[in-house]
Amino acid sequence: MSRIGNEPITIASGITVDVAKNNVVTVKGPKGELTEKVHPEMIVEVNDGKVVVKRPTEQKRHKAMHGLYRSLINNMVIGVTDGYKIELELVGVGYRATTQGQILEMQLGFSHPIMMMMPPEIKINAETEKGKNPIVTLESIDKQLIGQMAAKIKSIRKSEPYKGKGIKFKGEQLRRKAGKTAAA
Numbered sequence: 001m002s003r004i005g006n007e008p009i010t011i012a013s014g015i016t017v018d019v020a021k022n023n024v025v026t027v028k029g030p031k032g033e034l035t036e037k038v039h040p041e042m043i044v045e046v047n048d049g050k051v052v053v054k055r056p057t058e059q060k061r062h063k064a065m066h067g068l069y070r071s072l073i074n075n076m077v078i079g080v081t082d083g084y085k086i087e088l089e090l091v092g093v094g095y096r097a098t099t100q101g102q103i104l105e106m107q108l109g110f111s112h113p114i115m116m117m118m119p120p121e122i123k124i125n126a127e128t129e130k131g132k133n134p135i136v137t138l139e140s141i142d143k144q145l146i147g148q149m150a151a152k153i154k155s156i157r158k159s160e161p162y163k164g165k166g167i168k169f170k171g172e173q174l175r176r177k178a179g180k181t182a183a184a
Contacts, residue, residue, distance in 0.1 A: 005066030009051040009074050012081055017051050017073075019044045025073055029080025032141045036076060038069050051077075079141035086150045087170035088136045091159070097126040097134045104136065108157045108167075116153065121145055135170060 011017055015029040023038040038044055042065055043054040053070040055062040078084075090097055096107040104116045104124055118124050123139040136153065140146040150169075159166035161177040168174065 003067075005053055005055065005063070005070045007070070009070065009077055011046075011049050011051060011077065015077060015080060017046050017077070019046060025076070027073070027076040027080050029077075031080050031083050034076040034079060034142060036069075036072055038073075039065050042066065042069055044069070044073070075143040079143055083139060083141050084143050084146050086138045086146055088138070088150060088153055089168055089170045089172075090134045090136065091168060092157075092165040095134060095165075096128065097136050099124050099126045104153070106136075106153075106156070109165075114156055118149060119145060122149060 015027065018026045018028075020026070023040050023042070023044065024035055025038055025044055026033065026035045038053075041056050041062065043056065045052045045054065051073055053066060053073065055066040090106065090108070092109060094107060094109060098105050102118045102120060102122075102124065104118060104126065106114045106116075108114055118138075121140050121142055122145065125137040125139075126134060127137070128134040138146050138150055154167045154169075157166045159168045159172075159174050161175055162179055164174050164176065
């Protein structure tokens with residue numbers, strides 16, 4: 001039984017959800033518009049301000065898709081209503097980040113700066129306060145896209161457990177390890 005899939009999605013005022021004949025769900029809201037192609041076997045219905053996802057059978061793959069598509073549609077509704085925001089913290093001596101339009105430039109201890117082009121759907125901001133670690137802020141209505149770009153940025157310089165240097169989510173707690181001890 002899919003507990004997530006059975007739960008209806010409440011549509012707030014100002015948001016429209018349309019389901020086309022080829023199972024393409026379009027969600028429009030104050031922040032923008034998102035579309036998602038739903039598997040043809042799944043049934044998506046919009047009734048009385050609620051979106052309900054139904055499955056045709058009790059097969060394991062239908063149960064898995066049931067919860068998946070319900071979550072994806074829910075993320076779209078939240079995205080066009082409130083949007084998503086991810087903050088990354090650059091921890092390390094000399095680590096810097098600047099933005100020029102949709103280009104993120106980072107100094108991460110390599111011999112060269114790292115340049116990343118962001119998709120136009122993501123708003124990016126880099127701020128540095130004196131005495132604090134630089135913060136890179138990503139904002140978007142698409143949860144999948146913003147999560148993927150945050151993961152790509154983190155993968156450039158993963159946080160290491162000994163000194164804690166690297167890129168991490170703001171507020172993320174790292175498991176620290178003790179270093180070597182000198183022989184007595």
